[in-house]
Amino acid sequence: MTTKRDYYEILGVDRNASEDELKASYRKLALKYHPDRNPGNKEAEERFKEAAEAYEVLRDPQKRNIYDHYGHEGLQGTGFSGFRGFDDIFSSFSDIFDEFFGFGSRRRSRTAASRGADLRYDLTISFMDAAFGVETDIEIEKLVSCSTCEGTGCERGTHPETCRHCGGGGQISRSHGFFSIRTTCPYCRGEGRTIPHPCPECRGTGQVERRKKVSVRIPAGVDTGSRLRLTGEGESGTRGGPPGDLYVFINVEPHEFFKRNNNDVICQVPISFVQAALGADIDVPTLTGKKKLHIPKGTQPGEVFRFKGEGIPSLRGYGKGDQIIQVLVKTPTGLTKKQEALLKEFAKLESAKLSTKIKKMFKH
Numbered sequence: 001m002t003t004k005r006d007y008y009e010i011l012g013v014d015r016n017a018s019e020d021e022l023k024a025s026y027r028k029l030a031l032k033y034h035p036d037r038n039p040g041n042k043e044a045e046e047r048f049k050e051a052a053e054a055y056e057v058l059r060d061p062q063k064r065n066i067y068d069h070y071g072h073e074g075l076q077g078t079g080f081s082g083f084r085g086f087d088d089i090f091s092s093f094s095d096i097f098d099e100f101f102g103f104g105s106r107r108r109s110r111t112a113a114s115r116g117a118d119l120r121y122d123l124t125i126s127f128m129d130a131a132f133g134v135e136t137d138i139e140i141e142k143l144v145s146c147s148t149c150e151g152t153g154c155e156r157g158t159h160p161e162t163c164r165h166c167g168g169g170g171q172i173s174r175s176h177g178f179f180s181i182r183t184t185c186p187y188c189r190g191e192g193r194t195i196p197h198p199c200p201e202c203r204g205t206g207q208v209e210r211r212k213k214v215s216v217r218i219p220a221g222v223d224t225g226s227r228l229r230l231t232g233e234g235e236s237g238t239r240g241g242p243p244g245d246l247y248v249f250i251n252v253e254p255h256e257f258f259k260r261n262n263n264d265v266i267c268q269v270p271i272s273f274v275q276a277a278l279g280a281d282i283d284v285p286t287l288t289g290k291k292k293l294h295i296p297k298g299t300q301p302g303e304v305f306r307f308k309g310e311g312i313p314s315l316r317g318y319g320k321g322d323q324i325i326q327v328l329v330k331t332p333t334g335l336t337k338k339q340e341a342l343l344k345e346f347a348k349l350e351s352a353k354l355s356t357k358i359k360k361m362f363k364h
Contacts, residue, residue, distance in 0.1 A: 004072050007054035015068070019059065026055040116143070116235040116244035123248050125218060127255035131265075131287055131312050133220035140214060140246065143207040143235040149199035151236070153206040158197040163188035207236055216248055221315040223260065226250040257285060263312040263321025270328045271295060286310045286323055293325060301329040 008015050011025040029051040031037075038044030057063045057075065066074045119142055125134065145151035154160060162168040166185035170192040174183060184190045198204030214233055222228075227249050234244025252260075259266045269284055279297040283290045286307060293305060304326050311321025335343070 010054040114238045114241040116237040118244040119234045124251045130252040145236040146202035148201035151206040153204040155197040160193040168192040220313040265311045265323045276329045
């Protein structure tokens with residue numbers, strides 16, 4: 001088992017070294033053992049990693065305090081186990097390298113084809129259109145490929161040119177001593193090409209804003225919050241990328257008679273107390289027209305009846321919900337004298353009937 005060297009020994013500083021002294025020592029070792037200066041040298045690679053690990057610990061006051069008191073074993077309890085490779089080191093110390101050499105060390109890849117942006121459209125439809133489905137046209141504004149330059153961004157008869165600063169790579173190299181670090185080309189912004197003669201219509205962007213009419217087929221059974229996706233109807237892509245999609249969000253207007261619960265349709269129907277008492281056949285509106293409902297004798301206020309299969313179609317393509325009818329028994333108003341007399345006579349008969357029932361309950 002290899003014993004780790006003392007971190008202070010690695011950096012060549014004493015145990016009371018200041019932060020500036022630690023940084024200066026690490027800079028010196030990083031320059032000496034950097035892989036670019038020592039290609040294929042395994043010993044230099046190990047020294048580079050070793051110095052980075054030592055500096056990572058000693059520059060952190062908390063880690064340094066643990067190391068000073070408990071050594072390498074104490075650091076194991078903190079979860080610190082060094083760096084896995086050069087990428088970890090360069091990522092961790094990118095700010096340090098920037099300070100050392102005056103420019104950044106992070107890379108940016110050349111921009112490739114880009115997919116167009118997705119769009120959203122909020123559409124309000126009627127209750128009936130939601131129940132049966134409808135096809136409608138909507139109008140949207142979106143970025144489309146410029147027809148004048150066919151999306152190239154160049155004036156007719158001209159072409160993009162390879163960036164003369166980065167040679168088309170989208171990155172340029174900067175050197176300081178033996179260091180060579182690549183950064184995004186500031187002239188073409190990583191594109192690798194420039195447009196010396198931009199299209200006058202789109203000003204070199206390759207896209208223009210246009211209004212477009214789009215046909216939307218709304219299936220039966222949608223509800224508020226339903227979302228339809230129209231593939232390819234979003235904004236156009238750039239550099240040959242595919243277009244985005246258009247998402248249509250549905251809002252359903254309330255109906256004056258029907259309400260919806262999942263795929264069931266609910267309604268309330270008023271009946272007279274005579275119809276409730278004697279029974280009757282009444283016409284009830286449904287989504288497809290009127291339908292007869294039989295009210296049995298003695299129906300109570302709030303009783304519920306059901307028409308099977310008269311509700312909303314399932315969006316999954318099979319079956320329908322039901323129509324649920326709740327009866328509301330209305331108390332009559334504006335009675336004539338004859339109606340009042342009849343009701344009083346009815347009340348007397350009901351009172352006598354109730355009295356007979358009570359007597360039977362207490363009869364032994």
